[in-house]
Amino acid sequence: MKTTNSLLRRTAALALAAVLALGSQAFAYNGAALDAVLAGADAPDADLSGADLSGADLTGLDLKHADLSGASLLGARLEKADLTGADLSGTNLKRAVFAEAVLDGAKLAGADGPYAFFGKASLNKADLSGANFYRADFRGAKLQGVWGRGGRFQEASFDQADLSGGTYSFANFSYTWMYQADLSGTTLDSVNLSATDGRQLKAPGADFTSATLSNADLTGADLTGAVMQNAVLTRTNLKGARLEDVQWGTAFLRGARF
Template sequence: MFQYTDQQYEKVDFSQQDLKNGELKGCTFTRCIFRGTSMDEIWTSGCQFIECDFGGATFNASLHTRSAFTNCRFAGTNLFVAKFEDCKMIGSDFAGALMDGITIQGGDWSYTNLRQVNLSKQVLKGIRLVEADLSQSNFQKADLREADLTGAKLTKTVFKGADLRGAKMDRIDYRAFDLTGVRIDLEQAVNVARSYGAKVD
């Protein structure tokens, strides 16, 4: 168990290191490399990770509170039962990441690449996903009420049984995904009809 508070790191290579069970408070990591690093059960609070590479790292059962992971790479990262509370993930790439059992409470995931990830049955109420790429991802039975999906890419995204009521869905192509079994509100229903050419009075 280790604890770092208010430390600054830039271009440091932490690849393949054992950083399990650590505690990071108010630390900043800029363009650092964590490839294949063990970060299981690590706790971060108020930290900033800027343009860091977490390729192949493990974050199993880790907890992140009000931390920021901006423009980071999570290619092949294992995020099994990781928890992100009010975190800022803007511009990060989760291509190939394992996100089974992840918990996301609020936060800003705008401009992220979440293609083909599995977020089924997740409670994602109020999350920001502006301009995020959610193509072919699985949101089956997810709670996306009050989420901001403005401009998100939803090509072949699975929403069966999901709840989208109150979600902001400006600049969305409703024809890009299957709406079967999706709960929507009246305003969204009108926009769906318009997207198929209907004239709503």
């Protein structure tokens, strides 16, 4: 009996070790790929999931379709890097620099990128759903057709950025800067845009259904044909705005200035 119990315990221990080994392999990044990237080599399609690249200089590298999910790019530099189709889901992007980088079609769902810099970067058709970009800088960036449902962009800067044709349902853009930003045809239903600086913003045909734009500055904005059904525009500044064919529906306009 004693021998049998000992054998059972040993078998269980071996089974547990095997499971743990498989688990670590499932989430382990490719060490050779990590070394290559840190040495400044291109690494398209590389598995860097879960890797620690904090503070790394990846400027100009080819990382197309690389798997960086769950990795840390805290404070990393990726100016002009090519991350087309890369997976950065759940990645730590705090204070990372993506100036003029290409992230077209990249997955950034659930990424944590407060204070990240995307000046003049290209993120066309990227997935930013549920991501946190508090105070991030997207000035002059291209974000056409982005899927940003539930994203958090409070106090971020989108001055002169192109967000046309995107979907940002339930996202939070409160206190953002959107001077001359392009929101043409963008879906912004139930979005929080309160206190946003949207002077000269271009949003013809945009859908603001049930959105909150209280205290927003939309001076000189182009809202031609926009949908404002159930939107809240309390004390919103609409002076000089183009409002032809706007669908006001039951919009709340108390204190709005025209």
